[in-house]
Amino acid sequence: MALLPMGTAIFRRYVLICAIGQGGVSTVYSAVDARRGRKLAIKVLAPSLAHDRRARDDVRREALITDRLRHPSVPRVFEYGEAPLPDGTVVPYVVFELLAGVPLTERLAGGRLDWPEAVRIAATAADVLxxxxxxxxxxxxxxxxxxxxxxxxxxIIDFGLATAALRAGEPSAPPIVVRGDNRRPPSHPKTAFARPSDDVYTLGVLLYEMLTGRSPYPSAIAATIVAAGRVAHLAPTPVLTIPGLPPQLRDLVRACMAKRPDDRPRSVDVALALWRILDGVRLPEPSVN
Structure with a gap:
């Protein structure tokens, strides 16, 4: 995917500095708000997809959903819309806060985390969910x-695959709502169905990875755990055998990864349970490599 030239100005205001992330349809740049003199991040649809309605809707969907959450552990959305590029092409864009730190993948490359830090990260993620x-x-x-x-x-970043939750009694495919009707979150057109229990499952997997330093599944199938409708077909996680791990934490990981979605706890209950486990534990300062 071709990058926009550094120094490109969006609306003569957001000046691109460098690319900091790239996906299948868009690129995230660090930028400077020339009007306010602050650094931020801006996601811009690839100009080659300017006429692809689905790609355009994907960018807008993520902006709407991220902005809807308004949570301190979700990147703040300052602005989104459509912008003309210097060549006249008009593309969707989203302006986010510029984040510090490193992806958790970099932390895990150095091995497992101490369990209090792993629980603190998982509890924050559970709060967002x-x-x-x-x-x-x-x-x-x-x-x-x-x-x-x-x-x-x-x-917690990247709501590009986020979708409307399946409601009780609703058909397996929620209606696609992207343009003109924002009374409920917009659904993703590639989602057969999505339930909150799917997120709880992947939270359990994430916590397992932080506690052990490895995935509970062979790499050949690990990617399928995030596919809507597929997580229920995988076996429960192996028993955690880490010395010093609180028994209630072991039980919670297994509950989150229960094979039957109805057997998994609600995300709010997971968050409360994780914070209770940390209650009274003095947490080490998180290390950032």
Whole structure:
């Protein structure tokens, strides 16, 4: 995917400095707000996809859902819309806060985390999921690469696959709502169905990875755990055998990864249980490599 030239100015205001992330349809740049003199991040759809309606809707969907959450552990959305590029192409863009820290994947490359820090990160993620689920949103991609860790904050990022939660009694495919009707979160067109329990499952997997330093599944199938409708077909996690691990934490990981979705706890209950486990434990300062 071709990058926009550094120094490109969006609306003669947001000046691109460098690319800091790239996905299948868009690129995230660090930028400077020339009007306010602050650094931020801006996601811009690839100009080659300017006429692809689905790609355009994907960018807008993520902006709407992220902005809807309004959680301190979710990147703040300052602005989104459509912007003309210097060549006249008009593309969707989203302006976010610029995050510090490193992806959790970099932390895990050095091995497992001490359990109090792993629980602190998981509890924060569970808080975000609880708010998202209450507001009718399923993240669908809670993995280590979508958790940013710094000395001062933990942020859950990338709601590009997020979708409206399946409601009780609703057909397996929620209606696609992207244009004109924002009374409920917009659903993702590639989602057959998505339930909050899918997020709880992937949270359990993430916690297992932080506690052990490895995935509970062979690499050949690990990627399937985030696919909507597929997580229920995988076996429960192996028993954790880490010395000094609180028994209630072992039980919680297994509960989150229960094979039957109805057997998994709600995200809000997971968050409360994790914070209770940490109650009274003096946490080490998170290390950022």
């Amino acid at each position: 609880a708010v998202a689920h209450r507001r009718g949103v399923v993240h669908r991609d809670l993995t280590a690469r979508n958790v940013m860790v710094s000395a001062g904050a933990i942020k």
